[in-house]
Amino acid sequence: xxxxxxxxxxxxxxxxxxxxxxxxxxxxxxxxxxxxxxxxxxxxxxxxxxxxxxxxxxxxxxxxxxxxxxxxxxxxxxxxxxxxxxxxxxxxxxxxxxxxxxxxxxxxxxxxxxxxxxxxxxxxxxxxxxxxxxxxxxxxxxxxxxxxxxxxxxxxxxxxxxxxxxxxxxxxxxxxxxxxxxxxxxxxxxxxxxxxxxxxxxxxxxxxxxxxxxxxxxxxxxxxxxxxxxxxxxxxxxxxxxxxxxxxxxxxxxxxxxxxxxxxxxxxxxxxxxxxxxxxxxxxxxxxxxxxxxxxxxxxxxxxxxxxxxxxxxxxxxxxxxxxxxxxxxxxxxxxxxx
Amino acid sequence: xxxxxxxxxxxxxxxxxxxxxxxxxxxxxxxxxxxxxxxxxxxxxxxxxxxxxxxxxxxxxxxxxxxxxxxxxxxxxxxxxxxxxxxxxxxxxxxxxxxxxxxxxxxxxxxxxxxxxxxxxxxxxxxxxxxxxxxxxxxxxxxxxxxxxxxxxxxxxxxxxxxxxxxxxxxxxxxxxxxxxxxxxxxxxxxxxxxxxxxxxxxxxxxxxxxxxxxxxxxxxxxxxxxxxxxxxxxxxxxxxxxxxxxxxxxxxxxxxxxxxxxx
Amino acid sequence: xxxxxxxxxxxxxxxxxxxxxxxxxxxxxxxxxxxxxxxxxxxxxxxxxxxxxxxxxxxxxxxxxxxxxxxxxxxxxxxxxxxxxxxxxxxxxxxxxxxxxxxxxxxxxxxxxxxxxxxxxxxxxxxxxxxxxxxxxxxxxxxxxxxxxxxxxxxxxxxxxxxxxxxxxxxxxxxxxxxxxxxxxxxxxxxxxxxxxxxxxxxxxxxxxxxxxxxxxxxxxxxxxxxxxxxxxxxxxxxxxxxxxxxxxxxxxxxxxxxxxxxxxxxxxxxxxxxxxxxxxxxxxxxxxxxx
Numbered sequence: 047x048x049x050x051x052x053x054x055x056x057x058x059x060x061x062x063x064x065x066x067x068x069x070x071x072x073x074x075x076x077x078x079x080x081x082x083x084x085x086x087x088x089x090x091x092x093x094x095x096x097x098x099x100x101x102x103x104x105x106x107x108x109x110x111x112x113x114x115x116x117x118x119x120x121x122x123x124x125x126x127x128x129x130x131x132x133x134x135x136x137x138x139x140x141x142x143x144x145x146x147x148x149x150x151x152x153x154x155x156x157x158x159x160x161x162x163x164x165x166x167x168x169x170x171x172x173x174x175x176x177x178x179x180x181x182x183x184x185x186x187x188x189x190x191x192x193x194x195x196x197x198x199x200x201x202x203x204x205x206x207x208x209x210x211x212x213x214x215x216x217x218x219x220x221x222x223x224x225x226x227x228x229x230x231x232x233x234x235x236x237x238x239x240x241x242x243x244x245x246x247x248x249x250x251x252x253x254x255x256x257x258x259x260x261x262x263x264x265x266x267x268x269x270x271x272x273x274x275x276x277x278x279x280x281x282x283x284x285x286x287x288x289x290x291x292x293x294x295x296x297x298x299x300x301x302x303x304x305x306x307x308x309x310x311x312x313x314x315x316x317x318x319x320x321x322x323x324x325x326x327x328x329x330x331x332x333x334x335x336x337x338x339x340x341x342x343x344x345x346x347x348x349x350x351x352x353x354x355x356x357x358x359x360x361x362x363x364x365x366x367x368x369x370x371x372x373x374x375x376x377x378x379x380x381x382x383x384x385x
Numbered sequence: 386x387x388x389x390x391x392x393x394x395x396x397x398x399x400x401x402x403x404x405x406x407x408x409x410x411x412x413x414x415x416x417x418x419x420x421x422x423x424x425x426x427x428x429x430x431x432x433x434x435x436x437x438x439x440x441x442x443x444x445x446x447x448x449x450x451x452x453x454x455x456x457x458x459x460x461x462x463x464x465x466x467x468x469x470x471x472x473x474x475x476x477x478x479x480x481x482x483x484x485x486x487x488x489x490x491x492x493x494x495x496x497x498x499x500x501x502x503x504x505x506x507x508x509x510x511x512x513x514x515x516x517x518x519x520x521x522x523x524x525x526x527x528x529x530x531x532x533x534x535x536x537x538x539x540x541x542x543x544x545x546x547x548x549x550x551x552x553x554x555x556x557x558x559x560x561x562x563x564x565x566x567x568x569x570x571x572x573x574x575x576x577x578x579x580x581x582x583x584x585x586x587x588x589x590x591x592x593x594x595x596x597x598x599x600x601x602x603x604x605x606x607x608x609x610x611x612x613x614x615x616x617x618x619x620x621x622x623x624x625x626x627x628x629x630x631x632x633x634x635x636x637x638x639x640x641x642x643x644x645x646x647x648x649x
Numbered sequence: 650x651x652x653x654x655x656x657x658x659x660x661x662x663x664x665x666x667x668x669x670x671x672x673x674x675x676x677x678x679x680x681x682x683x684x685x686x687x688x689x690x691x692x693x694x695x696x697x698x699x700x701x702x703x704x705x706x707x708x709x710x711x712x713x714x715x716x717x718x719x720x721x722x723x724x725x726x727x728x729x730x731x732x733x734x735x736x737x738x739x740x741x742x743x744x745x746x747x748x749x750x751x752x753x754x755x756x757x758x759x760x761x762x763x764x765x766x767x768x769x770x771x772x773x774x775x776x777x778x779x780x781x782x783x784x785x786x787x788x789x790x791x792x793x794x795x796x797x798x799x800x801x802x803x804x805x806x807x808x809x810x811x812x813x814x815x816x817x818x819x820x821x822x823x824x825x826x827x828x829x830x831x832x833x834x835x836x837x838x839x840x841x842x843x844x845x846x847x848x849x850x851x852x853x854x855x856x857x858x859x860x861x862x863x864x865x866x867x868x869x870x871x872x873x874x875x876x877x878x879x880x881x882x883x884x885x886x887x888x889x890x891x892x893x894x895x896x897x898x899x900x901x902x903x904x905x906x907x908x909x910x911x912x913x914x915x916x917x918x919x920x921x922x923x924x925x926x927x928x929x930x931x932x933x934x935x936x937x938x939x940x941x
Contacts (some may be wrong), residue, residue, distance in 0.1 A: 127741075134739075175798070179924045187927070198915065199916075202913055252490055259481065260479075263474070265463045266471065267491055268496065269495045271461055314745055318745070346760055362735045
C-alpha cells in the first residue's frame with residue numbers, strides 16, 4: 047500500500063517539475079523517455095520507410111507530392127497560427143520558386159543541386175518584397191493580396207506570353223538519381239518540421255506569437271512588429287519556394303498550372319483538418335488529403351470543391367483538427383494512475 | 386524640487402482632435418528627471434489620450450514632445466519605447482496565452498533590453514527566463530509558488546496589473562507612464578505597490594502616474610497636474626491643487642460645490 | 650480627335666462597369682469587415698439563374714432578371730446565416746470560410762455547369778448609335794446610364810434612409826453602432842443581401858456583353874478587389890473613384906499598348922497603392938491603429 051502511495055506522490059510532484067522546466071524533462075524512467083520520443087520516432091521512421099512500402103513508382107511519386115504539400119501546409123500553419131497572417135495563395139510561393147528554378151535551369155544551365163537552393167532563397171526574397179507593403183496593415187490585406195498574386199501573375203504570364211506563356215517552360219533537368227529525388231524532399235519536410243517546432247518554442251517564436259495575440263503591447267515593448275513579420279514571411283515563403291523548386295524538377299516542366307488553385311487551398315484544408323497550430327497536424331493533413339485527391343483525379347475540379355467543402359465544414363463546425371484532439375487524448379493517457 | 390538641469394520631457398501645446406472633438410487642447414508641461422508627476426482629472430479628460438500621444442500610439446494633431454531636447458513626436462511607438470519611455474495600458478494587455486514569466490521574455494527580447502541589459506541585468510543579460518522571474522519577484526510574484534508559471538489568462542487582476550509594470554521594468558526604462566496602476570487593486574496590494582513606486586523613484590526612474598486614487602497618489606507624487614475636458618487646469622503641489630475651486634468643480638460639478646458651500 | 654472621344658466614352662463605360670462590380674464587395678466589407686470572396690461566385694450564379702429562368706423555364710426577360718436578383722440576394726443571406734455568422738469575430742476563420750465558399754461555388758460550376766454549349770444572355774436592346782462619331786452599342790449606353798443611376802441611388806440610400814444610415818454607421822464604428830441600437834448581426838445580413846444583389850445587378854448588365862464562363866467569376870473577383878484596394882477597403886466613394894482611375898488606365902493601355910496589357914494594369918495598381926498609400930484613397934483604417 048505504502049509503495050504505491052509513494053509512487054503516486056512522486057508522480058504528482060514530477061508533474062509540477064515538468065511544468066516548470068518546459069523543454070527539459072527530468073526523466074525518471076524509461077517509460078517517460080518512450081512516452082516523449084515515441085510519437086516523433088514513429089513519424090521519422092515512418093516517413094523514411096514509406097517509399098519502400100509503396101507498391102508502384104506511381105505511389106512513390108505520390109509521396110513526393112505529399113511532401114510538397116506538407117511543406118506548404120507547414121508554411122501556412124506557421125504564418126496563420128503563429129503570426130496571425132492568413133496566406134490564401136500558397137500557389138504564389140510555388141509558382142515563384144518554380145519559375146525561378148526553371149529559368150535558372152534552362153537559361154543558365156545550372157544543375158538541380160544549385161537551382162534549388164538559389165531559387166529557395168531568391169524566391170523567398172522576391173515573395174517577401176512583394177508582400178512587404180501589406181505587412182504594416184491589417185491582417186485582411188495580407189489575405190487579400192496573397193489571394194490576388196497567383197491569379198494575377200497567371201494572367202500576366204498568359205497575356206504577355208512571357209516565361210513560356212501558356213505552354214510553359216520545358217526541358218528542365220530532373221534529379222540524378224531516383225533515390226535522391228525521393229529522399230531529398232522527405233528529409234526537407236522532416237528538417238523543416240522539427241526546425242519550425244524549435245523556432246516556435248524559442249524566443250523568436252514567442253515574439254511572433256505575441257505579435258499575433260496583442261501587437262500593441264509588443265510595440266510598447268520597443269519591438270518593431272514589421273521587422274518580425276518580415277522574418278516570418280521570409281521563412282514561410284522560403285518553404286514554399288523550396289517546394290516549388292522541387293516540384294518543377296520532379297515534373298521537368300513549369301507552366302501556368304504551377305500557380306494552380308490546388309496549391310492554395312489544399313494546404314489550408316490540410317491545416318484545418320490536421321490540427322491548426324501544431325505544425326505536425328498540417329503534415330498529417332497533407333498525408334490524408336493528397337492520396338484522396340489522387341484517387342479523385344478523374345473528377346477534375348470537383349476535387350477542389352471537395353476540399354473547399356471539407357475545409358468549410360471543419361472550420362465552421364469543428365475547428366479543432368485531428369492533431370489537437372489527438373494530443374489532448376495522448377496527454378490524458380500519460381498518467382494511468384489515479385490521483 | 387526642480388534642478389538647474391533641463392527638463393527630461395517637454396510636452397509643448399499638444400492638441401488632439403477626433404473629428405470635431407478636442408480630446409486634448411493645448412496641453413503643455415515639463416517633466417523633470419527623478420520626479421513623480423501625478424495627472425488627475427475626471428473620466429474623459431484626456432489623460433489616456435495624452436499618454437498615447439506622448440508614446441506615439443496616436444498621432445497628435447498639433448504640438449510636439451521633446452525628450453532631452455530632441456523631438457520624439459511623430460516617431461513610431463516602438464522607437465519611443467526603445468529610447469526608454471515606457472507605458473502601461475489602462476485596459477490591460479497581457480499575452481493571455483502565455484505563462485506570466487514568458488510575458489516578460491518578450492520585452493527582454495527587445496533591442497533596448499539587449500543593449501542595456503534589462504533591469505538589474507547588470508550588463509550581460511543572462512537566461513531570459515531567469516531574469517524574468519527575478520523581475521516578477523521584485524513585483525511580488527512569489528518565486529517558489531506556481532504563480533509565475535500560470536497562464537496569464539488565469540491570473541487575477543492584481544497580478545496582471547503588476548505584470549504590466551514588470552513589462553516596463555524589463556526594458557530598463559528612464560520614464561514610465563503609469564496609466565491607472567492603482568485601480569483594480571485591493572488595499573493590501575496597493576499598500577505593497579506604494580513602496581515599490583518610491584523605490585523606483587530612488588533608482589532614478591521618472592514616473593508619470595495617472596490615477597483616480599488620490600490619497601495614495603498624493604503620498605508619492607511630487608507634483609500634480611489636473612486635466613479637464615482635454616485642457617490643463619492647474620499644476621502644482623497636492624495642497625495647491627486640491628484647494629483650487631476649479632478642480633473641485635471639475636470633479637464634483639459646480640452645482641454640488643455650491644450646495645456643499647451653502648450648507649457649510 | 651476621334652481617339653479622344655473613343656477613350657472618353659469607352660473609358661467611362663468600362664469604369665462604370667468596374668464600379669458596378671466593385672460596389673457589392675465594398676459594401677459587404679465596409680459594413681461587416683468580412684471580405685466576401687464569394688462575390689465572383691454570386692456574379693456567376695446570378696447569370697446562371699437568369700439563363701435558367703429565360704431558356705429553361707421560358708419566363709420573360711424582365712421577370713427573369715428580377716427573380717434572379719432576388720434569389721441571389723437570398724443565397725447571399727443563406728451563406729451568411731449558415732456559415733459566416735458562426736465564425737464571426739474570429740478573423741482567421743472568417744477569411745478562410747469565405748474563401749472556401751467562393752472557391753467551392755466557382756469550381757463547382759467549372760465542373761458541373763456550363764456544359765455542352767456556350768451560355769449567353771441576350772442584350773437588352775439591339776442596335777448601335779453614334780456618339781460624337783464613335784460607334785457604341787445601345788446596351789453599353791444602358792450600362793453607363795444604369796451604372797450612374799445606381800451610384801446615385803446608393804448615395805441617396807446610404808445618406809437618407811434608415812437602413813442605409815445604419816449600414817454607414819456600422820461601417821464607421823461597429824461598437825458605437827451597437828450602442829445606438831443597431832443590431833450588427835442583422836445589418837451584416839442586410840449588407841450581404843445587398844452585396845449579393847449588387848453582384849447580381851452587375852452580372853445582369855454586363856454578362857450580355859460576353860459569354861457566361863467560370864473564368865469571368867475569377868476576373869470579377871480580382872477586379873472588384875483591385876478596385877477596392879485602390880479606393881480604400883470599406884469606402885464606397887473610394888471604390889467609385891478608383892473604378893474610374895483603373896478603368897481609364899485600362900482603356901488607355903488597351904488603345905495604346907494592346908488588349909493583353911489590361912490585366913497588368915490591375916496588378917500594378919495594387920502594388921503601387923500598397924507602396925504609396927496602403928490604406929487606399931479613402932481608406933478608413935490607419936494601418937494597425939486602434940483605440941488603445
